[in-house]
Amino acid sequence: MNYESLLEEAQKELYVYEKPLNPSIKGLQGENVIWINRHLPTRAEKITILAEELGHYHTSCGDILDQSSIQNKKQELRARQWAYYKLFPLDKIIQAHREGIRNKYELANYIGVTEEFLEVALQRYQDKYGDAIEYKDVTICFNPLGIVEWFNF
Structure with a gap:
């Protein structure tokens, strides 16, 4: 699977935008929208971030940015696992x-x-x-x- 095909698949369910983001942020997902940092250097990095954010869409709920919470860490892990199995x-x-x-x-x-x-x-x-x-x-x-x-x- 390449970035374009995953992007096309994602856009059947939600909106995906490539936008310039803070360099420390590679991607975000919320309210049926995924933002991918336009400044990611490679397609390989973009597809992994897109897959992880799709994983959040399919497996997570709420604001999980605070990774000091065990529940938030579990949701982060589930989203990453979804990405591993997908790609x-x-x-x-x-x-x-x-x-x-x-x-x-x-x-x-x-x-x-x-x-x-x-x-x-x-x-x-x-x-x-x-x-x-x-x-x-x-x-x-x-x-x-x-x-x-x-x-x-």
Whole structure:
């Protein structure tokens, strides 16, 4: 999924604007509107921010800017997890493997996300599933990252 297709999908449900924002703010969501900081340097950063703000739209309620609250931290985590699953589903790992992607840098470029987003998403999968999961016809290993395809007899 690229930024334009996610943007098009988002605009079916709410308004999305790219506006110059304070440099410390990458994106905001509220009242059926998402604002993305126009000054984000790359498409990869824009798509990760858009996905997270969409995650807030789908999973959060109220003002959660105060991250000293446990409830607000939980809502932030849910929104980020939504973004990880949206941009980087397990099927993408298998697809990338079959396309010959061999390292995390190539994988981040293949998916179109930042390396930081990829690292945190992989850590989330490892926290959820452990070091490996049998998924469809393969075993996905998260530490180290890799795919094991078994022979079908």
